[in-house]
Amino acid sequence: MPIIVNVDVMLAKRKMSSGELADKVGITAANLSILKTGKAKAVRFSTLAALCKALDCQPGDILEYQPGEEDEDEQ
Amino acid sequence: MKTRFNILCALLAVAMIFGIAIDFATNRKAFSVSFNQGRESAAAFDSSAEGPMKVLDSKDMEWYYVNIVAKDYHIQTDSLYNHKTGRYEHAVLAEAAVRTDVKSDAEQKAYTLAGPICAITYIASIGYFWLMLIFCIIGVNRNEFFSEGLESRFARMGICLIIAYVAQWTLEIFGYFWTRSHISLENYDIVIDGPNCYFLCFGIGMIIVSELFKMARAYKEENEMTI
Numbered sequence: 001m002p003i004i005v006n007v008d009v010m011l012a013k014r015k016m017s018s019g020e021l022a023d024k025v026g027i028t029a030a031n032l033s034i035l036k037t038g039k040a041k042a043v044r045f046s047t048l049a050a051l052c053k054a055l056d057c058q059p060g061d062i063l064e065y066q067p068g069e070e071d072e073d074e075q
Numbered sequence: 076m077k078t079r080f081n082i083l084c085a086l087l088a089v090a091m092i093f094g095i096a097i098d099f100a101t102n103r104k105a106f107s108v109s110f111n112q113g114r115e116s117a118a119a120f121d122s123s124a125e126g127p128m129k130v131l132d133s134k135d136m137e138w139y140y141v142n143i144v145a146k147d148y149h150i151q152t153d154s155l156y157n158h159k160t161g162r163y164e165h166a167v168l169a170e171a172a173v174r175t176d177v178k179s180d181a182e183q184k185a186y187t188l189a190g191p192i193c194a195i196t197y198i199a200s201i202g203y204f205w206l207m208l209i210f211c212i213i214g215v216n217r218n219e220f221f222s223e224g225l226e227s228r229f230a231r232m233g234i235c236l237i238i239a240y241v242a243q244w245t246l247e248i249f250g251y252f253w254t255r256s257h258i259s260l261e262n263y264d265i266v267i268d269g270p271n272c273y274f275l276c277f278g279i280g281m282i283i284v285s286e287l288f289k290m291a292r293a294y295k296e297e298n299e300m301t302i
Contacts, residue, residue: 040300
C-alpha cells in the first residue's frame with residue numbers, strides 16, 4: 001500500500017499509548033493495530049478526523065504517500 | 076437462520092430423492108424388461124389371445140427403447156382401445172420398445188463402452204455433488220460463511236452438475252445414432268430425447284452463487300479493513 005500511516009510517530013511525539021488513542025478515537029486496539037501496521041484498506045473521514053483531534057495534528061502528519069511501494073493486492 | 080438453512084437443505088435432499096424415485100417408478104418396467112424379462116415377454120406375446128407373432132428366439136434378441144415421432148399425424152397407423160368410449164382410437168406413439176436381433180458390431184461395441192463410462196461419470200458427479208453439499212452444510216453450521224472453501228465447494232458442485240448433464244447427453248447421442256443405424260420404423264422417425272436442462276441451469280446457478288460469495292468475501296474483507 002503506497003499510503004503510509006505514521007500513527008506511531010505522532011504517538012511518540014504526544015507521549016500517548018495505543019490504548020489511550022484507541023479509546024479517544026473510538027476504535028478498538030485491534031483496529032488501531034491494523035492501521036499502524038499498514039494492513040488497513042481504507043480509513044473513514046470520521047476516523048481520520050478523530051485521530052487528528054486526539055493527536056492534535058493534521059492529516060498530512062499521519063498520512064504519507066510513497067509512490068515507489070507497490071500495493072500487495074495489485075500484485 | 077441456521078435452522079432454516081438446515082431445513083431447506085433437508086428439503087432439497089427430499090426433493091432430489093423424490094425425483095429419482097419418481098423417475099425410477101416411471102421407468103421400472105423398462106428396467107425390468109431390459110434386464111430380466113426379454114425372452115419371457117416375447118414368449119408370452121407368442122401365446123397371447125391377440126394373436127401370436129413369429130418372434131425369433133435368439134440370444135441376440137434384445138429390447139431397445141426408442142423415442143419416436145410420427146411422420147404424419149393425420150395418417151392413422153396405430154390405434155388403442157379406449158375403455159371409456161368402447162372403441163379403438165387413433166393413436167400416435169411417442170416411445171416404443173422394439174425387440175430385435177441386431178448383431179453386435181463396432182458401433183454397438185462403442186455404445187456398450189460409452190454406456191458404463193457415462194453412467195459411472197454421472198453417478199460419480201452426483202455423488203461428489205452430494206459430498207460437497209454435505210461439507211457446505213457442515214461449514215455453514217460452523218459459521219464458515221465467507222471462507223474460500225465454501226465458495227470453491229459451490230463452484231465444484233456446479234461443475235459436477237454440468238458434467239452429469241454432459242454425461243447424460245453423451246449417452247443419449249450415442250444411443251440415438253446407434254439406434255437410427257439399426258432400427259427404422261414405418262411411419263415414425265426416431266428422435267433424440269435429451270435430458271432436461273435443469274441440471275445445466277442449476278449447475279451454472281451454483282457457479283454464479285460461488286462468484287457471488289467470492290465478491291461478498293472481498294467486500295467483507297475490505298469493509299473489515301476499513302477503519
